Amino acid sequence: MSDTIKATSGQVGELTVWRYVLHGRGLGDGWAIVLMDATGFFSVVSDYGNYGFRWTAFGDNFRAFITKIDAHYALTKLAYGQEAFDGEATEARIRKGILELRRHRHLSKDDARKEWDLLGQYDVTNYADATRWYDDTELGDAAEYIVHDYPKQALAFCEKVLPRLQAHLREELAAERAPQKAMAK
DSSP: OOOEEEEEEEEETTEEEEEEEEEOSSTTTOOEEEEEETTSEEEEEETTEEEEEEOSOOOSOHHHHHHHOOHHHHHHHHTTTOOEEOHHHHHHHHHHHHHHHHHTTSSOHHHHHHHHHHHHTSOTTSHHHHHHHHHHOOOTTGGGGOOEEOOHHHHHIIIIIHHHHHHHHHHHHHHHHHHHHHHHO
16 A cells, blocks of 8 residues: 655745645554654654654755655654663673673673672662662673663654655655756756
């Protein structure tokens, strides 16, 4: 099933504003209403959450800029400050870190055993216990073992909906350039 995207644009004084309504193509694709303007304003209400950001250094054409950003970059802007503690990834990173430090002989056998046992005293999948582990560990750069990630909904928006918007914007921009090229001939 193909995407249904309704696009409208208009002027608010001297400002060009674009509105896109993206309907899901199928189960899990998600819908979104996106508002953008020529100053770099981007706002979305969607199945995957509501996000907004204003870019100030995007070049000459904001829509063209949006077609070039990747999902991770968009995520860092649209979900800024929404990072959440990931306890399972934290525990896995600590365990892997202890093993690697021992393997490369940066920890003695006794120190590695001490750190492994210390980890066993805490449920580091729980943020409060991860904080207690952090206070008690003697591993260097212990903060590097604590994992934070963006909300799954924000990631889903950037991976599922944003590419559909970008494809539409590329088509829209190409269609706008076509008459200009024909007139130039």
